[in-house]
Amino acid sequence: MARSLTEADWERLMDQLQDGDCTPFLGAGAGAGHLPTGAALATDSADEHGYPFKDKDDLTRVFQYVVSRGGDAVYEKGRLARKHFHGIEQPDFTQAHEPHALLARFPIPVYLTTNYDGFMAAALSNQGKQPHQAICPWYAGATQDPVFDTPAGYAPAADKPIVYHLHGNSSEPRSLVISEDDYLDFLVRVAGKQQILPPVIEEALGSRPLLFIGYSLQDWTFRVVFRGLLATVPPHQQRRHMSVQLLPDRRDDTEETRAAAQEYLAEYFDNMRISIYWGTAQEFCTELTARLDGRT
Structure with a gap:
């Protein structure tokens, strides 16, 4: 599959990472191979709860059904977290091209994630840093992490970075953004006036x-984050972003239709000031590692 990044894109990205002038934003694909995919979670829940529709691989819709039938969203989230996220084996952070390990090398003060796991914080600790994990208080009854209440203002640093979980952490089931209602509530609270x-x-x-890293154009997560969270940034202050993206998995497509789809999506992203690398998180990190090694 053709990659769309230019040499200038790569040089800019490497400079920004090495200077700490970059905010990594991790999605589900960053933990591929170690965590269940959204489709796998959806299918498992759909089978368990007798989901009657055809889109059994759509987690937001399946979980909306589960919650609607069960009537207790927190309980169902807790069951899902215990079943799929507690006691999971961590990636090998000694591998230089492992996504979390690679990002932990850089002097970056803030890491954002919509994942429920603690892999990013663990990778930072493996680098000898002292990360702090905080959860976005989007849900009812939540309060802001006390670390942000310091009189002088909280200032994370390269050796003491923060990992901010926008969509919750498995350690706090109430915080998980999973169902359609969750996504709507999250967007209203975060992008609203609260x-x-x-x-x-x-x-x-x-x-x-x-x-x-770890998103696709079809993700609710990506759309909510980019359209909602960045909508208030004035155009003249917006930076050039980068995204590692997979094309939709449509095996019946011809090479011609796939090329046309890629061209359209690249133009779509470019209008949002996003440069695209077409491939998996692992492929991207392997190439980035090789390029960084070639600099030294």
Whole structure:
């Protein structure tokens, strides 16, 4: 599959990562091979709860059904977290091209994620850093992490970075953004007037280029994040972002239709000031590692 990044894109990205002028934004693909995919979670829940529709691989819709039938969203989220995320084996952070390990090398103060796992914090700890994990208080009854209440203002650093979980962490089932209602509630609260994102997170979103790893254009997550969270950034202040993307998996497509789809999506992303690498998170990190090694 053709890659769309230019040499200038690669040089800019490497400079930004090495200078800490970048905010990594991790999605489900970053943990591929170690965590169940959204489709796998959806199918498992659909089979368990007798989901009657054909889109059994759509987690947001399946879980909306599960919650609607069960009537207790927190309970169902807790069951899902215990079944699929507790006691999972971590990636091998000694592998230089492992996505979390690679990102942990850089002097970056803020890491954002919509994943429920703690892999990013673990990779940072493996590098000898002291990360702090915080969860976005989008859900009812949540309060802001006390770390943001310091009188002088909270200032994460390269050796003491923050990993901010926008869509929750498996350690707190209430915080998980899974169902359609969750996504809507999250967007209303975060993109509305409640101002629940702390200043340091808003700054990381608005003033630094974002590196999206592990998303696809079809993800609700990607659309909500980019359309909702970045909508308030004035155009003249917007940076050039980068995203690692997979094309839709449509095996019946011809080479011609796949090329046309890729051309359309590249243009779509370019209008949003996003440069695209077409491939998996692992492929991207392997190439990035090789390029970084070639610099030294």
